[in-house]
Amino acid sequence: MSVALNVNGTRYIVGASPETPLLWVLRDELGLTGTKFGCGVASCGACTVHVDGQAVRSCQVPVGDVWGGVTTIEAEGDARLSALQAAWTEHQVAQCGYCQSGQILQAADLLAGNPAPSDDEIDTAMGGNLCRCGTYSVIRAAIHDAAGRLREGGAG
Amino acid sequence: MSRLGTITRRTLLVGAVAVAGGAAFGIYQLRKPVVNPLRPEDGATLNPYLIIDQQGITIIAPRAEMGQGVHTTLAALVAEELDADWEQLRVLHGPPAAAYYNAALAHGALPVPDYAMKDWQRSVTAGIGAATKLLGLQVTGGSTSTVDAFERMRLAGASAREALKAVAAERLGVEAGVLRTEAGRVIAPDGREIDYRDLAEAAASVSVPQAELRHPNDWKLLGRSLPRTDMRAKVTGQAQYSTDIVLPGMKFATVRICPYLGGGMAGFDASPALAVPGVEQVLDLGDGIAVVASNTWAAMQGAEAAVIDWTPSPLPATPDAMVAQIARAFEEKPNSTMRDQGRPDEQSAGIEVEYRVPFLAHSTMEPMGATAHLQDGHLTLWVGNQAPREHVKVAADAAGIEAENVTLHTPFLGGGFGRRVETDITRQAARIAALMPGVPIRLTWSREEDMRHDFYRPAAIARMRGAVEDGRATLLDAKIAAPSVTRAAIGRLTGRNLGGPDKGHVEGAFDQPYAIPHYRVAGHLADLDVPIGFWRAVGNSFNGFFHDCFIDELAHAAGADPLQFRLDHVAPESPVAAGVLEAVRDLSGWGAPVPDGTGRGVAMVWSFGTPTAVVIDLTRDGAGPIRIARAFMACDPGLVLDPAIVRAQMESGLIYGLSAAMSGEITFTDGRADQGNFPDYDALRMFNAPRVEVAIVQDNPHMGGVGEPGTPPAMAALANALFALTGMRVRSLPLSRHAEFLI
Numbered sequence: 001m002s003v004a005l006n007v008n009g010t011r012y013i014v015g016a017s018p019e020t021p022l023l024w025v026l027r028d029e030l031g032l033t034g035t036k037f038g039c040g041v042a043s044c045g046a047c048t049v050h051v052d053g054q055a056v057r058s059c060q061v062p063v064g065d066v067w068g069g070v071t072t073i074e075a076e077g078d079a080r081l082s083a084l085q086a087a088w089t090e091h092q093v094a095q096c097g098y099c100q101s102g103q104i105l106q107a108a109d110l111l112a113g114n115p116a117p118s119d120d121e122i123d124t125a126m127g128g129n130l131c132r133c134g135t136y137s138v139i140r141a142a143i144h145d146a147a148g149r150l151r152e153g154g155a156g
Numbered sequence: 157m158s159r160l161g162t163i164t165r166r167t168l169l170v171g172a173v174a175v176a177g178g179a180a181f182g183i184y185q186l187r188k189p190v191v192n193p194l195r196p197e198d199g200a201t202l203n204p205y206l207i208i209d210q211q212g213i214t215i216i217a218p219r220a221e222m223g224q225g226v227h228t229t230l231a232a233l234v235a236e237e238l239d240a241d242w243e244q245l246r247v248l249h250g251p252p253a254a255a256y257y258n259a260a261l262a263h264g265a266l267p268v269p270d271y272a273m274k275d276w277q278r279s280v281t282a283g284i285g286a287a288t289k290l291l292g293l294q295v296t297g298g299s300t301s302t303v304d305a306f307e308r309m310r311l312a313g314a315s316a317r318e319a320l321k322a323v324a325a326e327r328l329g330v331e332a333g334v335l336r337t338e339a340g341r342v343i344a345p346d347g348r349e350i351d352y353r354d355l356a357e358a359a360a361s362v363s364v365p366q367a368e369l370r371h372p373n374d375w376k377l378l379g380r381s382l383p384r385t386d387m388r389a390k391v392t393g394q395a396q397y398s399t400d401i402v403l404p405g406m407k408f409a410t411v412r413i414c415p416y417l418g419g420g421m422a423g424f425d426a427s428p429a430l431a432v433p434g435v436e437q438v439l440d441l442g443d444g445i446a447v448v449a450s451n452t453w454a455a456m457q458g459a460e461a462a463v464i465d466w467t468p469s470p471l472p473a474t475p476d477a478m479v480a481q482i483a484r485a486f487e488e489k490p491n492s493t494m495r496d497q498g499r500p501d502e503q504s505a506g507i508e509v510e511y512r513v514p515f516l517a518h519s520t521m522e523p524m525g526a527t528a529h530l531q532d533g534h535l536t537l538w539v540g541n542q543a544p545r546e547h548v549k550v551a552a553d554a555a556g557i558e559a560e561n562v563t564l565h566t567p568f569l570g571g572g573f574g575r576r577v578e579t580d581i582t583r584q585a586a587r588i589a590a591l592m593p594g595v596p597i598r599l600t601w602s603r604e605e606d607m608r609h610d611f612y613r614p615a616a617i618a619r620m621r622g623a624v625e626d627g628r629a630t631l632l633d634a635k636i637a638a639p640s641v642t643r644a645a646i647g648r649l650t651g652r653n654l655g656g657p658d659k660g661h662v663e664g665a666f667d668q669p670y671a672i673p674h675y676r677v678a679g680h681l682a683d684l685d686v687p688i689g690f691w692r693a694v695g696n697s698f699n700g701f702f703h704d705c706f707i708d709e710l711a712h713a714a715g716a717d718p719l720q721f722r723l724d725h726v727a728p729e730s731p732v733a734a735g736v737l738e739a740v741r742d743l744s745g746w747g748a749p750v751p752d753g754t755g756r757g758v759a760m761v762w763s764f765g766t767p768t769a770v771v772i773d774l775t776r777d778g779a780g781p782i783r784i785a786r787a788f789m790a791c792d793p794g795l796v797l798d799p800a801i802v803r804a805q806m807e808s809g810l811i812y813g814l815s816a817a818m819s820g821e822i823t824f825t826d827g828r829a830d831q832g833n834f835p836d837y838d839a840l841r842m843f844n845a846p847r848v849e850v851a852i853v854q855d856n857p858h859m860g861g862v863g864e865p866g867t868p869p870a871m872a873a874l875a876n877a878l879f880a881l882t883g884m885r886v887r888s889l890p891l892s893r894h895a896e897f898l899i
């Protein structure tokens with residue numbers, strides 16, 4: 001049995017069984033290793049991707065249940081992701097970097113629904129994303145910055 | 157002294173060799189040069205510090221990049237002297253090689269507090285530094301990388317620049333002295349210029365001039381916050397970690413090893429694992445199994461399904477029995493008394509208390525993993541590690557081949573904190589690859605496997621006696637009991653049994669810059685065989701907490717302001733340490749009345765050559781949970797090469813320490829860790845992490861580390877702030893067992 005999947009605009013037919021979590025299909029079958037494994041129990045956010053524009057923990061979503069297009073950190077041409085990546089670079093956010101794909105995808109989800117989030121709103125939205133290197137303050141600053149860029153650019 | 161002089165006199169020589177279309181520059185130290193790890197036949201891929209070829213400039217930064225920014229700072233050392241264009245550089249980790257030994261590791265080897273070290277003592281450690289080369293330790297750890305590279309890598313850049321100028325001078329028919337260099341080009345006074353790439357090949361055959369290093373006032377890159385060389389890759393998902401290597405025909409593996417530490421495996425039934433769709437093989441690893449499948453998830457499902465008959469752990473069965481075993485060490489003679497001033501036994505103690513800290517896991521964001529491929533008797537490994545040469549040896553042993561048949565790549569590390577010095581993952585990956593020759597293997601541990609098979613920060617107990625008189629501390633008498641990390645970890649790393657006084661065991665307590673007349677710190681080594689290892693700040697992580705919290709107790713007993721009390725006792729011993737206390741006082745506005753519902757605590761710990769002071773503000777709304785609202789930090793690592801990286805490391809160390817002090821705890825039942833994943837062993841998250849401000853002072857005449865010194869004072873400052881807020885002196889961690897924090 002095979003499953004059809006659209007990832008970053010490309011269509012794939014995958015061979016993994018439908019109950020396989022999307023995370024492992026992305027990493028092991030499609031070679032999209034920018035999405036990371038941290039816990040497998042929805043408690044770290046390292047595996048965050050978008051399904052149909054909404055942030056999900058890909059370690060928890062069986063590939064057979066994926067209900068829309070998947071966006072990962074490797075996506076190109078996504079204005080929101082690009083603005084976040086530029087802000088992340090500007091603020092020199094990443095230390096080890098392992099959590100940052102998930103952080104960026106989670107932040108993109110926040111900005112999609114809230115173009116000008118407050119500190120508290122950012123803290124709440126990002127609470128499920130651990131960073132063992134402790135980069136939280138620069139993540140927060142970078143999200144504000146990206147939000148500003150997107151508002152000015154009229155994108156979003 | 158004269159013999160000392162010859163040993164410690166630096167004999168750094170720069171040499172060059174030809175590589176395809178260019179030159180590679182490296183350093184040789186000591187009278188007997190180390191074997192050049194560069195293999196010219198490998199073209200532009202291998203080299204000591206710097207390769208210039210037709211592709212451009214590549215700097216080899218032979219330390220693991222685990223988030224601490226070391227690739228950026230090491231590259232800047234070379235680029236500063238070379239006049240390379242920062243945006244155009246490539247940085248590689250480079251191969252395992254004795255030439256990359258970490259000489260600064262030995263700076264901590266003398267039984268003398270860093271703050272009180274005399275110049276002659278520093279020169280003795282330079283001699284011991286040469287000994288670490290003999291051990292061949294290419295270790296990323298101990299907050300030493302920059303200190304170690306500071307001179308060597310600048311020299312490599314300077315000498316290469318002069319060699320390129322020598323070639324250009326000949327081609328342009330001018331004296332080398334009139335040439336200048338900029339952005340990867342040599343420029344003549346008349347404006348003619350030659351790109352380094354076009355000079356490199358010829359530069360390989362000129363004898364490399366020994367160049368003078370530039371004065372810091374002339375630096376263009378060093379001393380500034382540079383764009384990190386790894387940033388773009390890390391925000392686009394392109395940065396590769398151990399399990400991101402994609403090889404054709406790759407299989408996916410995980411392991412399940414006996415969780416009852418020290419126990420083993422009597423037998424197993426693989427059939428339930430093999431029944432999981434996608435599972436292809438179950439391998440016997442002796443103390444557990446490896447499951448190989450068509451994807452990692454199938455392998456993990458299979459590993460869980462296998463029925464395994466474990467044999468029991470020899471460890472004490474309960475957490476309490478473990479603490480009792482550690483406490484037993486107090487009954488034996490101390491292993492060390494590295495501070496012993498006055499007559500502590502003759503003083504009566506006004507305060508006599510016991511402190512305790514638990515075992516801790518590293519819990520790096522990236523669980524342990526590796527990629528391995530054994531093909532035609534040659535093993536290629538990709539594993540994030542902090543000691544590549546040791547990993548090569550272990551891999552060779554596990555695969556049953558010679559070390560020269562192992563190629564080790566060090567990709568990015570998804571956090572290290574000391575965990576990736578350990579070679580267990582490499583042994584497993586090599587073993588699995590050897591059992592499946594020709595098949596590339598990606599081995600990924602589950603989080604549970606990672607948390608239950610750590611080399612933990614040990615639990616420790618301190619028994620403290622102290623007294624104050626007329627506002628001054630007169631007695632501080634500390635006895636510290638814990639299993640020895642130094643012996644466990646260095647023993648595993650080098651295969652040698654270390655005897656003698658164990659400095660690491662008491663660091664953070666015996667070496668603090670306080671003037672106290674009766675002052676003693678004794679270390680007792682506990683006989684408890686839980687696997688323990690280097691954990692961010694190592695001994696300082698518990699001793700800093702014990703020592704500084706006890707200083708806080710003495711301050712309150714003396715009726716003194718805790719910060720001023722510290723300052724009064726520190727200033728006579730170390731103006732540098734006093735400087736960070738003053739800086740944190742000014743930064744935090746210490747002394748102004750704090751609002752109701754706010755508790756403010758301070759701590760200062762000198763570790764890894766860098767005194768670091770922290771002020772923590774806790775707030776609480778009525779009966780609500782306690783919030784770690786703000787943190788102020790001041791550190792003095794001496795000369796700072798990249799202020800943004802220093803600030804980031806300080807904040808990172810702080811959050812790591814606060815996370816552990818607030819809620820971190822590993823306990824063992826029947827020798828198995830009770831905690832397996834983040835829900836049982838969490839860390840600060842964005843909503844409960846403090847707002848942080850960092851002040852950097854640069855009065856320290858010696859360069860110190862920055863990766864670890866933020867962690868110890870964070871823990872103590874948190875407990876001291878809890879006392880300020882609640883009046884409750886909590887002497888055992890984690891604090892969340894005693895007070896309700898926002899989680």
Ligand code: FES
Pocket residue numbers: 036037038039040041042043044045046047048057058059060
């Ligand atoms: S791996 Fe999915 S949330 Fe941690």
Ligand code: FES
Pocket residue numbers: 094095096097098099100130131132133134135223521570571
């Ligand atoms: S940058 Fe290392 S875990 Fe976030």
